[in-house]
Amino acid sequence: MEAGLGLGSIWNGGLMYIIPFLFVLTIIVFFHELGHYLVGRWCGIRSLAFSVGFGPEIVGFTDRQGTRWKLSAIPLGGYVKFLGDENAASVPDRSAVARMSEKEAREAFPTASVGRRAATVAAGPIANFILAIAIFAGVAYVQGRxxxxxxxxxxxxxxxxxxxxxxxxxxxxxxxxxxxxxxxxxxxxxxxxxxxxxxxxxxxxxxxxxxxxxxxxxxxxxxxxxxxxxxxxxxxxxxxxxxxxxxELGPVESLRYGVEQTWFVTERTVNFIGEVFTGRQNADQIGGPIRIAQVSGEVSTLGLGALLNLAALLSVSIGLLNLMPVPMLDGGHLLFYAFEAVRGRPLSEQVQEVGFKIGLALVMMLMVFAFWNDISGLV
Incomplete structure (x- = not known):
């Protein structure tokens, strides 16, 4: 009986962290991917899948345009897969593109102009900043400053x-x-x-x-x-x-406040990253999912407004992270497109493949480092 109560307490305590964490992360991921999706559609690129989460599908549906909207089992991110993508990281599938019909080739991501591809990729991080502005402004309008x-x-x-x-x-x-x-x-x-x-x-x-x-x-x-x-x-x-x-703030004042707060958070985040590299800040402040869940749970006790403000802070951080010029991230794709625009042709498949492998290694190292910080903070 006592063991049962103990397990129940652990479970309830876990829910206190898990539910706010999933709420915050789902909002951020959904709007990030929605930016990619909407601009991609506007640029005439066909999307095959829109997923919140990775791994096996839990639930989903297919819309009239053939896009599979789904919620997946691992809630640590998401992706939009466009026609011609080899995987969720938008690595081009050259062999699949070569077999496409003329109509399919016009709607594929790899065959789109460099400008349309760049706009589609940049739309994700931009959506994160727009979301942050909207949250800061909305909370200020409702609750005041x-x-x-x-x-x-x-x-x-x-x-x-x-x-x-x-x-x-x-x-x-x-x-x-x-x-x-x-x-x-x-x-x-x-x-x-x-x-x-x-x-x-x-x-x-x-x-x-x-x-x-x-x-x-x-x-x-x-x-x-x-x-x-x-x-x-x-x-x-x-x-x-x-x-x-x-x-109390009116609509225009609230919007101005949202922009100011988003700019301040962006500036401080960039400065923090620079201070980590120069040794002025401790790198062990960089956290992963466990720490985000812990902070989300604590902040949720302060009310919905505080939790939404945390979502805005994290949205800015994820937007900036994705803009880093690392292959596998949006910023890495934009870097490749910049080279393509200057050279007049894409980088070779071999160079891009090596870049994606290096990017994957860097992303994995960052994830391991963040998880280590999370775990060490619990010990």
Missing amino acids: PVADPIVSEVVEGSPAEEAGFEAGDRVLATDGQPVTYFSDLQKYVTARPDQPIVVTVERDGKPIELTVTPRTEERDDGFGKTFNVPVVGIVARGTESSFRVE
Whole structure:
């Protein structure tokens, strides 16, 4: 009886992570592949299959155009297979193309112009960014935007802010000449400038004062057993002094907010990748499905809005990952098409085959590394 209760608890705990994880991943994968599918159709390319997940089909149907829409057993991605593709990675099937009729050849992916192929491939990552904008904007429109005035409630002892001369009660007006409206504006500006001097204009006793502060990079706990490096200056905003509130946004303001948030996440993700390669950030922050499931489960306890915002963050990350110039990924295909456009003809089959093998090895290495980080975080 006790064993049964224990297994039940484990099962229920697992569902707490699995269901939000599948919800988030399905949204992201579906819209990524929908981008490929819609632009491919617009370019006159016939699709054979649209799958959310890999492996054996669980359920599906075939539409009037002959596309098999299906949900597959392994929920770790998805694909659109176009006519003339050898596999889900859009590796061209040369022998199949050679046997096609004239009509089929006009609708096949490998025989489409380089511009149409590039547009179809780029549409997936672009759809991820559009999805992120839509989610950020939609959540902000429904729930409003939490904001706080840029007023310093407390200066941390021994911090760069104390050394620069900040005082409680200072109101931040600008950073390097750029106006600051909310406390989050200051946070975003500091986060993007580790160890770089920043000229901060504050209002004190009704007069503007310029202070120069250099953010210090400190190690913080992410709440999931990992640490990350973040630039800080050491000032605190509290509810009473900084007037924490939720602002309602109209449709246009919400859309602008969605674009701004997506751009900020994109910029910070690119900077993070660069910092990993330069040693400023820990590579063990890179996570795989287990960690995504863990984070999804924790965030889901905060409500649907928080879970959707997580989906937007991950959508940006997946969009950027797919744009990396690695064969097997969308960015690798775009790199091949760029060479084709410059040369006036595709790269040889041998070169492309070697490229795809290298790309597959790199993708597999990244997956193994991410899984290792996931597992080590659980130990």
